[in-house]
Amino acid sequence: MAFASPPELPTHFHLTTKKTHHHHLLPSQAFLKINGDPQLHPNINLTVAYQGAPGAYSEFAAKTACPNSKTIPYRSLIDAILAVESGYVDRAILPVESTMEGSSLRNYNLLLQHDLHIVQEISLFVHYCLLAMPGVRKKELKRVMSHPLALAHCVRNLAQLGLEREPVEDTAGAVELLRTRRLFDTGAIASSRAALLYGLDVVAHGLQDESWNVTRFLVLSKDSDLTQKGRVGLKTSLVVGHHGSGGMEVVLGVLSALSSRGINLTKLEVGSNRKEDGVVRILDVHGRRGIQEFPHVLYIDFEGTMEDEKVKEAIDEVSNLSVFVRVLGCYMADPNVYDLF
Template sequence: MALKGVSIWSCSQAPQLGVANSHSGNSGKIVNLRGDFGKCRKWECCCLDVLAQRATTPVEDEKPTMPMVEISRPSDGAHENDSKGFHKDLNLLPSELYLSEPLTANDVSSPPSDGSKVRVAYQGIPGAYSEDAALKAYPKCETVPCDEFEVAFKAVELWIVDKAVLPIENSVGGSIHRNYDLLLRHRLHIVGEVQLQVNHCLLGLPGVRKEELKRVVSHPQALAQCEVMLNNLNVIRVGSPDTAGAAQTVASNGIRDTGAIASARAAKLYGLDMLAENVQDDDENISRFLILAREPVIPGTDRRYKTSIVFSLEEGPGVLFKALAVFALRDINLSKIESRPQLQRPLRVVDDSNQGRAKYFDYLFFIDFEASLAEPRAQFALGHLQEFSSFLRVLGCYPMDTV
């Protein structure tokens, strides 16, 4: 079931803080943060309805295909749920779809499945770190490989799988920007996260010694994360779409002087020897994955929760500071902030009477904060933020992975 949103501000004290009263529309823009913070606390205590879902104008130009949880200014109508036409007749599914070949863009038009086992999509082939993350989240799940990130998104939307587990950031390599963009293009909800320790292994054909290797194949990020070992071996580095695919290539080609960097599980799957373990430069190499589903989880307060949002801001000096301050005022910790240019209008032209015109980027801001939407402080923070944001969408509220 979809989360209820937050019906915001109906308090007579709101204008004292520069916040628009809900009865006068959304004319108020900027919050005066120079005032007494005590007034803000007092104001909160008298003005909360708790979250009413409202439709919003999509950031992308695509028609939404699934309902989403968001808080934004009213648009010209609520979105329709286009998923009504999907059915769940397992007998109509091609059995070969879920055997060994990854899903492709053509496969996602197939009818959905309602199997009793949780089916989880991931990008890559068996043995990929994403599959390890899926199995960590759901140890008894049926994993479904996909050849692209977007195929995994669509597989969930079309009921082919129940969930998708996709990487969003790595402690060494940074953010996966493609998946940030896809979170906006699709109407899925973040329902969990997985933090996975990445232990790269040097793999080779049975009987091969690492000193015999002349080239090593792997994903470019994996190669970059094993720089010291590769320099010591003095080998040629060959890029591959994913680490498990590199292991499969070495096994299938049978070339003795070629190795791969992949997981220990990939070595077992493809019959390769582990020539060395933990060959990454940084021992604390952690990848964070998001779990995506068609419906959000109901937030609670029984454990530590994280909320992910995306928003854009009105133009004005210090507006980003004010946006972040709504969390600081309520003692809410921000664990992640990422900015991405808006795809539909990446540049804003600003007139200058003396110097002609200057161009500035229009940004979307992705933020993770450590609080549950079941907590009033999180509800007030989002309502406060809405007063001077032009777009605000809740991507998900989900339990934190603290392991």
């Protein structure tokens, strides 16, 4: 059967000349940005934590955001976040939303419980491949391993192939297991660059059910990026916590506070924590109240910074709605989408 090839860029993205960049520290050796150039970080000594094994999509996102950095793998996202908070590394990469799954509120909630700042965003086109041991043909495979989300993104195509699905911690971890255990009847869903890194064959390209599959990552730091002050093209992320009564009034109040001042809203999402104990925990980073608990939160992104008087006025107006407000970060907006090749 034939699988989807990488799609053309949707018309709502501003297409520019495609360019290739080579970085000697990048495990995949290279990446391609679908439009434009990456925001090259001037600090060549940055260390960036990511969840997964070498070759994971999160590592590619980290190298795309900070091309000259040293990437360090961690077993879990919380371990990567704690590494930044403890000062062991400079940055952590956090996947927060995708075109197929929407926002990962669980990952957002990890950020809320720690005193970290968003300093950059990066969007990565995820093109899934089916990998196998050298010489193994696609028809010889009986099962496939990968991260649960990767398996979910490819469920229709995997069903057509008749492969049994086996979830593991991350995509690159599946490749690592495949290689170290020499599983000749098992495939792994990962990137073509992971195949090169681990010496495996790509037996199918474009395994995802939806051809346009983009994941947005946030780069987290212990300190806010003071170099952004005074620059244009910045955006701010914040969270608003409330106790549920008059929830629609809170949403309308936020919309009114921003729109009445001509502030462009780029994201507003209502979140809750229905899967656990029904509350979202937010660290009060400026007060002394520690962790605050809210049954409902709003995740908000808008164009502008806390240096703008109209933004300050809008935040003050929102704060008067008897809600808790925490600014998560101010950073350069990056509307571009990056692709591995």
